[in-house]
Amino acid sequence: GQNIDQPTEMTATEGAIVQINCTYQTSGFNGLFWYQQHAGEAPTFLSYSVLDGLEEKGRFSSFLSRSKGYSFLLLKELQMKDSASYLCAVVDSSYKLIFGSGTRLLVRP
């Protein structure tokens, strides 16, 4: 079966760093996406990884370990506008996007 796990909720302080983890077990693997979604809006693309390692893009970084079925999204210098849901999604063997349940991040002043 397909299984993607993320923490349900996280809380962090403005200016801090937060790491959102994602573990997956899927039928095949053709890459992993991270999306940000504000309430009532469509997901917006943050990153795509298909090779192991850390990729940094401004305040956001993503890490992937295919052998461990594990990824994380690292958000630095948190801002209030970063309060949103963060979705981990894996492209499976049939090129479908399988979404995790999402992590709701609350950034407090």
Place this chain on the structure above:
Amino acid sequence: GAVVSQHPSWVICKSGTSVKIECRSLDFQATTMFWYRQFPKQSLMLMATSNEGSKATYEQGVEKDKFLINHASLTLSTLTVTSAHPEDSSFYICSARDPGTSDYEQYFGPGTRLTVT
């Protein structure tokens, strides 16, 4: 580039009626489009994959006679919720794949909020 639109952005309908939602790729041709449903505080669940010129492929548990999908052109896919009931109230999101740029990335529409009374 890679803009996907949906219409309407929200709709309220009475129980038993049908509602059509349109998904358009504005600046690229999408041979494949996807329809997702999202309930409050939950993630996106794939309902079906829509391929231009052929029948849609539905995910397990999704009633194909209730959720009619038509992908008649390379820029338009429609989802019709037939005989809608209050439990069909949800956020429906479409996405499209641009084969010219990526085999994997999907571009999401802004979503349609359906409320069935």
